[in-house]
Amino acid sequence: xxxxxxxxxxxxxxxxxxxxxxxxxxxxxxxxxxxxxxxxxxxxxxxxxxxxxxxxxxxxxxxxxxxxxxxxxxxxxxxxxxxxxxxxxxxxxxxxxxxxxxxxxxxxxxxxxxxxxxxxxxxxxxxxxxxxxxxxxxxxxxxxxxxxxxxxxxxxxxxxxxxxxxxxxxxxxxxxxxxxxxxxxxxxxxxxxxxxxxxxxxxxxxxxxxxxxxxxxxxxxxxxxxxxxxxxxxxxxxxxxxxxxxxxxxxxxxxxxxxxxxxxxxxxxxxxxxxxxxxxxxxxxxxxxxxxxxxxxxxxxxxxxxxxxxxxxxxxxxxxxxxxxxxxxxxxxxxxxxxxxxxxxxxxxxxxxxxxxxxxxxxxxxxxxxxxxxxxxxxxxxxxxxxxxxxxxxxxxxxxxxxxxxxxxxxxxxxxxx
Numbered sequence: 001x002x003x004x005x006x007x008x009x010x011x012x013x014x015x016x017x018x019x020x021x022x023x024x025x026x027x028x029x030x031x032x033x034x035x036x037x038x039x040x041x042x043x044x045x046x047x048x049x050x051x052x053x054x055x056x057x058x059x060x061x062x063x064x065x066x067x068x069x070x071x072x073x074x075x076x077x078x079x080x081x082x083x084x085x086x087x088x089x090x091x092x093x094x095x096x097x098x099x100x101x102x103x104x105x106x107x108x109x110x111x112x113x114x115x116x117x118x119x120x121x122x123x124x125x126x127x128x129x130x131x132x133x134x135x136x137x138x139x140x141x142x143x144x145x146x147x148x149x150x151x152x153x154x155x156x157x158x159x160x161x162x163x164x165x166x167x168x169x170x171x172x173x174x175x176x177x178x179x180x181x182x183x184x185x186x187x188x189x190x191x192x193x194x195x196x197x198x199x200x201x202x203x204x205x206x207x208x209x210x211x212x213x214x215x216x217x218x219x220x221x222x223x224x225x226x227x228x229x230x231x232x233x234x235x236x237x238x239x240x241x242x243x244x245x246x247x248x249x250x251x252x253x254x255x256x257x258x259x260x261x262x263x264x265x266x267x268x269x270x271x272x273x274x275x276x277x278x279x280x281x282x283x284x285x286x287x288x289x290x291x292x293x294x295x296x297x298x299x300x301x302x303x304x305x306x307x308x309x310x311x312x313x314x315x316x317x318x319x320x321x322x323x324x325x326x327x328x329x330x331x332x333x334x335x336x337x338x339x340x341x342x343x344x345x346x347x348x349x350x351x352x353x354x355x356x357x358x359x360x361x362x363x364x365x366x367x368x369x370x371x372x373x374x375x376x377x378x379x380x381x382x383x384x385x386x387x388x389x390x391x392x393x394x395x396x397x398x399x400x401x402x403x404x405x406x407x408x409x410x411x412x413x414x415x416x417x418x
Contacts, residue, residue, distance in 0.1 A: 049403030050367040057406050061309020063362050068344055071351050075136060082350045083134055083142065086124050086330070093117035097274065101260050101267040111270045115277030116331070121150040122211075122282060123333025124349070130155055131163060133348045152245035153215035157237065161218040167345050171290060171297045171318030178290065179297065181206060181213060182222045185389040187297045192392050199390035200383075210279035215241055281331075284379055285322070289338035292320045293381040294371045296401045307409045315342040316363060317404060320371035321356070322378050329353060339370065369402045 052060070097114030100106040126149030128134070134142040141147075148155050161177065169175035173189055180186040184203055185196040206213045219237055223229040252275065257267040296317040303314060322328075322336040329336050334349035337356050341349060363370040388396040 049405050052366060052404070052406045054407040054409055056366065057313060058307065058309045058409075060362065060366050060368075061307070061312045064312050064343060064359070065308075067355060067358050067362075068347065071344070071347055071355060075348065079134075079348045079350060080137060083125070083129075083348070086120060090117050090120040090125060093120065098256060101256070101270050102263065104263060104266060107266055107270055111273045111277070114270065114274035118150055118274055118278040119281055119331055122278060123285070123335065124330055125149070126151065126155075127333050127335070128349045130159055132346045135346075148244075150248070151211050151214070152241070152248045153211060153217075154240040154244040157218045157240055158214065161214075163345075167342065170315055170342055171295070172303055172314075173297055173299055175300060177217065177220070181217060182220060184386070186291055186385065188389060188393055188398055189297065189299075190389075192389075196390050199386050203383075203386045207280055207283040208276065210283040211275065212245075215245060284375075285332045285335050287382045288322050288375070288378040289319055289335060289341075291382045291385055292371060292373065292378040293385070293399050294369060294401050295320050296404075305409070310406070310408065312343055313368075313404075313406065315339075316359075316368065316370070317401075318342070320373075320378060322375050323372055324375060326353075328375070339372075368404060 093113050094117035097110050097112075097117055100110030100113060103110070126147065129142050129147045130144050130149070132144040135144050144159070151158075166176055166178045171179065173179060173187060180190065183206065185192065185199055219234055220229050224231075224234060252271040253268060256271060257264045260267040298314060298318070303310075306314070316339055319338040319342045321339050322332065324332075324336055329352075334352045335341055337349070337352035340347075340352040340355050340359055343359065344352075344355070347355075360370045360372075385398075388398060
């Protein structure tokens with residue numbers, strides 16, 4: 001039986017008052033939970049806010065913990081066989097892609113094969129292995145602490161910016177830097193500025209060069225521009241970029257093209273196109289995880305001193321899924337199950353399709369929204385938000401997410417009679 005250790009934990013934030021788990025509460029939502037209104041949840045389709053007592057939130061968390069424990073107890077050969085099959089497929093696609101670059105008429109096929117190999121490497125293998133999903137196998141090649149991927153971003157910097165910062169402080173404004181990556185306006189509580197008129201343009205540029213954006217994520221570009229960042233820290237990060245991105249660029253843009261001799265230009269273009277395919281796909285899947293309509297963003301005050309159950313609730317309300325077939329889920333690294341990924345980041349993503357119906361059942365039981373939809377609906381709402389947030393708030397109408405009002409553990413401790 002495998003034993004997992006969570007790589008992330010509920011955040012330790014400053015002790016600040018907080019009650020509502022939604023920032024822009026309605027008039028109804030500001031009403032304290034009364035003993036008479038402690039009926040379980042409500043309809044997830046209702047326009048009225050869902051009210052949960054402290055006991056209900058803790059029970060919600062307990063049910064998710066039970067689900068996690070059942071899956072962990074079942075990890076074994078099935079999971080081991082799956083990841084080895086994916087690695088074998090990824091290597092076959094890469095060898096085929098590199099080899100077909102020598103056959104000029106097969107150039108489109110070579111680009112497609114290499115692009116798919118890079119997608120599998122980054123999403124179903126790299127992302128998931130570096131989350132520690134396969135550490136229980138105790139194999140060096142799948143160890144989250146030493147794994148490196150086919151990407152210009154050093155794995156150790158990704159583990160800090162993504163594994164720790166994003167997964168601990170998910171969708172907390174000014175804490176989770178994935179909300180806009182320091183260059184985009186992705187929530188209307190980010191103060192509008194004329195700079196954001198270029199929001200769609202910045203988003204498009206980030207999509208096209210996504211691996212480079214991920215590499216620079218830990219730099220805090222806006223703080224460097226404002227002179228708030230210690231440049232010695234940036235220099236340390238830059239050393240990692242040179243060590244990782246240098247050989248990566250040399251491999252794709254010099255070595256492999258040179259090996260094809262007179263086909264150098266077409267191989268160079270093919271490798272560039274394969275990286276572009278991977279960038280556009282990875283950006284699209286990842287942005288569908290937290291920015292479609294209905295996903296919620298939180299403040300530091302609302303999430304201070306969270307219990308584990310409250311942390312689970314925030315992860316669910318701050319994430320969204322994409323529906324699709326088995327192949328689609330594999331090619332997304334199963335990040336199409338973003339809700340399950342954020343609830344259980346160290347469980348092999350291969351298990352998320354199995355867990356999703358149970359997670360949705362639990363959400364429905366408590367009247368909580370479970371945000372899911374087909375790819376084009378989710379990515380369409382993401383780009384709609386990017387365009388809307390480019391202009392001043394007075395000029396557009398933003399859709400409000402469903403209200404969820406919870407009785408916080410901190411409030412119960414202050415007023416046991418509440």
